[in-house]
Amino acid sequence: MKIKFKFEGRHLKIKLTSRDITAIAICSALYAVFGYLTAGLSFFGVGFLPAVLIPAVFAALYGPWVGGLSGATGIFIRDVFVHGNAPLSLIAGVPANFILFFLIGYIYTKNISLKQALTSISLATIGLVASSIILLSNANFVVAMTKWTGGVSTRAFLLTFGLTVIVSLVITAVVSVRWKKWRSYAIGAIVGQIAGGLLLSITIWLVSPLFLSNLNIYGAPVTAIYVLPIFVWTIATEIPFILLVGPPIIKVVQNAFPTLHYRNKPQNKGGTND
Secondary structure (H helix, E strand, O other), rough: EEEEEOOOOOOEEEEOOOOHHHHHHHHHHHHHHHHHHHOOOEEEEEEEHHHHHHHHHHHHHHOOHHHHHHHHHHHHHHHHHHHOOOHHHHHHHHHHHHHHHHHHHHHHHOOOOOHHHHHHHHHHHHHHHHHHHHHHHOOOHHHHHHHOOOOOOOHHHHHHHHHHHHHHHHHHHHHHOOHHHHHHHHHHOOOHHHHHHHOOOOOOHHHHHOHHHHHHHEOOOOOOHHHHHHHHHHHHHHHHHHHHHHHHHHHHHHHHOHHHHOOOOOOOOOOOOO
C-alpha cells in the first residue's frame, strides 16, 4: 500500500506494506502493554518507560514511519489506561513519541561518520551536564524532588540523578565509537530523545493548567522551572534501555529473518555496512 501526502508543492511519500501495517499493530500493542505494566515508575507523570526499547527496535527493523506511528499509537493506548487523560496524551505524548521513534528509524538508515557521532555526543554532553548542574545547584529544586520521591534522602537523589545522566552519555559514546555497526542507531537515539523530550517537557508545562490537575505539585500547576528536569530525566532514564537492550534484540531478529537485515539502510560504494 502506498500513501502520498502533498506538502508545500512537493510529494512526501509514505510507503507502507501489509507487513508494515502488521508491524505497527504488534508494536503498538506491545508498547502499550509493557508501558502499562511499568506505569508505576514516573516523574511528574512522565513515564519511566523501559518499554521504549520496543518501538525503537521496530523503527530500526521497519523504518521511521513504522517506528513513529507505533510509538504514537502505543503511548496513546497506554496513557488512556494509565491516567485516562486522552487530550493530554494527544497533545503531549503522541507527538513526542512519534518524533522520537521516527528519528531513530530515519537516522538509523544513514551512514554516520565518527566525526559526526562525536560532535553529536559532545553537544548532548554539554547540554545535559550543564542542565544537571543548574538543577542540582538549586536547593529549592532538590528539596522539592526529595519530597516528591517520597522522602528519599538528598544524597540518594543527587547520586541517582547524576549517575543516570552520566551513564546515559557514556553508553551513547561507547556504542557510537566501539561499534560502528550501531553508531547510527545510537545517534538516532540521542537525537530522537532530545527532540522528543524537549517537546514533551515544554508541552506539559504549557498545558498543565488545563489538563494536569492530577500532577499538581502542592496545589499548583507545573511551572516553567520543571521543564528542564522533566527534559533531562526523560532522556537519562530511557536511553540506557534503548541502547543496551535494543541492539542485541535487533541482531537476533535480523539473524532469524534475513529479509529485515539493515532494511532501507544504504550501502557504501563498493561494499556493505557490515
